[in-house]
Amino acid sequence: QVQLVESGGGTVQAGGSLRLSCAASGRTFSRLTMGWFRQAPGKEREFVAVINWSVGSTDYEDSVKGRFTISRDNAKNTVYLQMNSLKPEDTAAYYCAARTSGASASLALLYPYWGQGTQVTVSS
Numbered sequence: 537q538v539q540l541v542e543s544g545g546g547t548v549q550a551g552g553s554l555r556l557s558c559a560a561s562g563r564t565f566s567r568l569t570m571g572w573f574r575q576a577p578g579k580e581r582e583f584v585a586v587i588n589w590s591v592g593s594t595d596y597e598d599s600v601k602g603r604f605t606i607s608r609d610n611a612k613n614t615v616y617l618q619m620n621s622l623k624p625e626d627t628a629a630y631y632c633a634a635r636t637s638g639a640s641a642s643l644a645l646l647y648p649y650w651g652q653g654t655q656v657t658v659s660s
Contacts, residue, residue: 538562538649540632545654548622552658556617558632558651565613569635572606572617573644574628574656581631583642585617590638597642599625622658629653 544556560568571586585606587594594606605618615632633647641647 538568538634540634540649540651542630542632542651542654545630545656547657547659550622550624550658550660552622553618553620554622554656556619556630556632556654556656558615558617560613560615560632560634563636565608566610567636567638569637569640570606570608570615571633571635571641571647572615573631573633573647574626575631575653576628579628581644583644584630586640586642587615588638588640593640595640595642619656622656624658624660627656627658629655 539561542558567589569588572584573581575581583597585596587606603621608615631653632651634649635647
């Protein structure tokens with residue numbers, strides 16, 4: 537089992553920044569591929585970013601490329617999502633997810649482990 541706890545959400549004005557953190561426990565963090573997803577009210581959960589454990593490569597949803605950066609600190613068992621130039625359309629609950637495969641994935645159903653989510657609200 538993997539336990540994931542997100543933090544760092546909040547309310548920010550458009551153009552501002554936030555850094556989300558996700559602390560993992562229960563398995564060897566360095567062997568977990570970590571993803572960030574988000575879900576706005578009335579919408580499906582969507583992929584935001586992923587960083588795999590095998591080669592450390594990253595991938596992003598098109599709308600966040602150049603604004604968001606995913607990174608990991610294996611010594612702290614933590615994955616981060618640095619969000620810059622935030623827009624009102626980024627408003628959502630953000631979820632951290634984990635999978636043991638070394639391959640990156642953007643489909644939520646491929647992640648068996650999830651955190652409880654942290655709310656990000658961007659005001660215009």
